Amino acid sequence: MTAKTAFGQTVHHVELQDWLETATRHHTEGCVMFDWLGVEDAGRPGAVGQRHAVFLHVIDPQTREGVMLRTEIEQTDALPSVAHLWKGAHWHEREAAEMFGITVDGKPEHLLLPDSFQGHPLRKDFVLASRVVRPWPGRLEPGEDNTSAPSRRRTAPPGVPDPSWGPRREEESPS
Numbered sequence: 001m002t003a004k005t006a007f008g009q010t011v012h013h014v015e016l017q018d019w020l021e022t023a024t025r026h027h028t029e030g031c032v033m034f035d036w037l038g039v040e041d042a043g044r045p046g047a048v049g050q051r052h053a054v055f056l057h058v059i060d061p062q063t064r065e066g067v068m069l070r071t072e073i074e075q076t077d078a079l080p081s082v083a084h085l086w087k088g089a090h091w092h093e094r095e096a097a098e099m100f101g102i103t104v105d106g107k108p109e110h111l112l113l114p115d116s117f118q119g120h121p122l123r124k125d126f127v128l129a130s131r132v133v134r135p136w137p138g139r140l141e142p143g144e145d146n147t148s149a150p151s152r153r154r155t156a157p158p159g160v161p162d163p164s165w166g167p168r169r170e171e172e173s174p175s
Helices: 016-028 089-100 129-133
Strands: 002-006 009-013 033-040 051-060 065-074
Antiparallel strands (some): 002 009, 033 051, 051 065
């Protein structure tokens, strides 16, 4: 386990096989208040696109000191559940499983999406079909309205598919 401190918060980097043991140790040492468990997508800037980062933040209510644990998990790995230590973690683990596709020990039920939903909508590689069917309602970038040349190569925000994906918006006919 290595620790790095930035902006007053120390993050303990833990190997996946030590995740449950480290979390249990912090729980027995007094960090009995659960704050949150979250996931950073493997598609985040600077990542290689293969490993998600999982964060756990817990607090010692006596000292009000927080502890943040961080581990990385591959698609084929399973994250050991900490819900038996902090009951509030169960919801967060279900969200991580459903929205990011992370496997958590046990079989979490669906939380927000219907059973028929395909994919994991918080991952950066998830294509937002609504961006394809209906154009963005905001102002167009230079070059998109065909009145001027683009000043730079346009990069699409996460979730916007490349132009070859799906149906495109119809051109308006002159009235």
